[in-house]
Amino acid sequence: MPALLAAAVTLATFAFMEFWAWFMHKYVQHGPLWVLHRSHHVRHPHPVERNDLFFVIYGALSAALFITGGSGSRWWFWVGVGIAVYGAVYFFVHDVLIHGRLRFWKKSQNAYLRALNMAHKMHHKTTGRDGSAEFGLLWVSPKYLRLARAQSQRRAPAAGE
Template structure:
């Protein structure tokens, strides 16, 4: 049981590392066709970007199925992917994007930093010149502000959204 728990925890951590790379190079690269909807105003419950969640849920389900059919420890890897998906749903879709009734705006600590980092990711119009590609890991806000400033110096394709130079209008300054 301890080994299985270890596999789930390691998988959650590995999923965050994978997600950072996938978000930066796939979603903001050749997979922009699906992800673009996430950087635009949403109309309705769903957006094309949700297809990524469906795709990875399918992989997790397949791993759990294979693991329960004797290919251990695949079921625990699939469980870790599922746990990561749940954390993503709560933190990203709930806290940051308020896709379900969630009115809490964090004022301090890790959740505030996560909220600010993702808001800074969305402060740029388009796929170029964005910062902070993690979903559960948030670099220090001061470093992200420096990166945004450096990326926008002489970069006409990476322009801030109108009225969202930092993406932090409704969050108190970092403490």
């Protein structure tokens, strides 16, 4: 498969995964698969939660696409790459930056990352299946971007200080 087409399939899959993650989170994880996702909305002392099975499911799907994708000669190999890249970004943003499951990242002053954190905190305001908002990961509602920018401006020292 030509490199440009492979890159296009990978990027399109990555972009689609943001919509897919939002849809699955809102309608499936907060719906029929709440039994798995609930573990993510309650405090617990365990390093692993039932919700982590979603990583296993998408990882297995991605691996199957890699294995059957002819080492990049078939388009679905690159779909697997897009899913894997989105999964890696999801893990880093959601589990490392937002939830601090690996404690090597300090709080960021970046307005976008602060907005992501705010939106996610709004999602976790409720511990139940219903009543949550903000189901996406990388797309942030403009209201949280405005809030994060306003906070950054209040904290920024004036010129000459």
